[in-house]
Amino acid sequence: MKLHELAHVLKDVNPERSMPHPEVVIRGISYKSQEVEEGYLFVAIKGHKQNGHHYIDEAIENGACAVIGEEVERGLEVPYFQVENSRKALSLISDHYYHFPTADKILIGVTGTNGKTTTGSLIRNILEDNGWSCAFFGSTNNVINGEVYTTGNTTPTLLEINRRLYGSNDDVVVIEVSSHALTQHRVEGVAFDYALFTNLSHDHLDYHGSMENYFQAKKKLFGMLKKSGKAIINTDNHWGALLAEQLRGQGQPVISIGEKDMDDVKVDRYTSNPNSLLLKDGDGTLSMRPSLYGLHNMYNIAMAYATVVQIGVKAEDAVFSIERFEGVEGRFTVMELKSGTAVAIDYSHTPDALFHCLNTTRELCAGKLIHLFGFRGDRDGSKRKEMISISSELSDQYILTSDDLNSVTSEEMKDILIDLQEKYGNRNGRVILDRTRAIEEALASTGENDWVLITGKGHETYQQSYHYPVENDGEAVSFLDEK
Structure with a gap:
């Protein structure tokens, strides 16, 4: 990407300083000044504790060829693009810079207070068992092309997701999407094929202020579905039932998970000794002996099952993989x-x-x-x-x-x-x-x-x-x- 292309991507935004060398090639993108190298674009982000605008000079000293930010900046040695939201700009630019690496993949977003990691990991394991190559971005690790990488946040920025997926051969991408990530536009611009809602309960109120705000943050994921996308929702909790009702009112297809006869996938019966689960999917009944314990994990299993059969995994093959799944480290x-x-x-x-x-x-x-x-x-x-x-x-x-x-x-x-x-x-x-x-x-x-x-x-x-x-x-x- 060249400087003049950056201006085109940002459309109506004009640099504060003219571009003497519009053909200069941007050799990398970073929002961390200490990681900037010669020819990098630096994106200044206002964080919860740090303000990236305070590190613009350091980024330029390290070789930044241009800067994007929200605050008014004067007298910089390089072109400065002032935008309304730096996080949104970062996502937009990273898509173009890495040539939209998610465009040809099936994208699955999993949100909720609890169960994201187990549900996402189970989806990945079932798909991998049945011939799909699946990338995973979660709180325990990231997996791309079968290689495991350590992770910081539950949900990385789209810049980091695109960087990892650039050149990836994975068919499917599963992303744990936290409420913080949705509020902070970390996955801005991603178009999901499936959006999953595991549950919502008391957490992160120091950040969101109220359960209603927390719910609205989670709900943002479902506004990022493709036109053909599907919502898969655990409706056996107040917030899940409310979300399903609201989405159906907007004409959004919803696959419901729960213990009610009307649910699309019904958690019909669970016993812990011995560990067994009965799921009902339409007219079919599926009996399995999962390695996971607890009723809460049976919902995670049902969510994962509902997702993979939509993608194309046969029901009996999904059950076989579920029974083989040994769980996630640190999850019981x-x-x-x-x-x-x-x-x-x-x-x-x-x-x-x-x-x-x-x-x-x-x-x-x-x-x-x-x-x-x-x-x-x-x-x-x-x-x-x-x-x-x-x-x-x-x-x-x-x-x-x-x-x-x-x-x-x-x-x-x-x-x-x-x-x-x-x-x-x-x-x-x-x-x-x-x-x-x-x-x-x-x-x-x-x-x-x-x-x-x-x-x-x-x-x-x-x-x-x-x-x-x-x-x-x-x-x-x-x-x-x-x-």
Whole structure:
């Protein structure tokens, strides 16, 4: 892409400074000034904590040949394009720069409070088992052309998606689409073939302010469907039922998932011992024995099933793949210890997810159930009381401990946890600030037929150091089991 082509893509936007060399080739695009190299286009973005406009000079020093931003800038050494929304401009430009790499692929967007990763991963596995090459962008990793890459945000920017997919041979792309990504226009311009809504419950209210705002953010995904696109919605929750009603009122085709006879794919019967699921799809009935546990995962399975059969996978082939799927790391990952204790590690960090996770563990547990969890610093504090209430009701004992501190100090978090326990906890709960010490104490208090449920972090690496030299909950459990 050349500078004059950039001006054409941005249409009515004229650079603040004339272009002395309109044929200059843009050799890369970045919104991170430290990553800018000679000949790059720098896009200045106003973030939640940082303002990219403050780093324009650094980007130019590093070799930026042009800059895009929202604020008025004067006297820059390179052409400056002032736009109304830098994030939208970034998406638009990256599509042109990488020659629209998603245009010839089937695009699936998955949104919801809980279940995005499991549903998206299951879709990918079923498709891969049945002859489709499938890329995946999710909170645990990104997979393109079968290669696995680490990830930062749940949903990367379209620039990063296009960069990864440029030259990709994948037939299908599955993207976990967070409410933050939709609000921040990270996937602006993407036209989805399928949009999935797993559920909506209390989360991110520190960012969105209200459940209605949170819902409206999620709803944006369904405005990005192609004319031939389909919405696949779990209607067994208030927000899903509302979304389906609103979309149908607009003439949008909706495939409903739920326990009602009228649902397109019905979660008809689930038992946990033995683990079995019965789905009804139209006139057909499908019986399966999935490896995943919990009613919430049966909905994830139904969502994935409904999607892949629309794409062209035969029902019986989908069932075969579902039964082979062993789950996602950190999503109810079960470890059997030498003592006979079972440990489940899960990412649950919302009241609804915690409720389902504890219920699932309770169904499997023949002995004592100890729950270990914490709260992230500088995050939505309004859900903490409810989460403690759920844990105190469904576990035999619970331990409040550290999660990511962010900008909160260790001592501040200790005071927060003690205060929460005193106000909302019961006598079966206690506070152990060091997460690895808390895990050690939980394991020491259990034996054969007992379960320990560790929630909040899942697959994620610890952000701070603890007493034992481990990097995540799984490593902590393994280390202490061998100790």
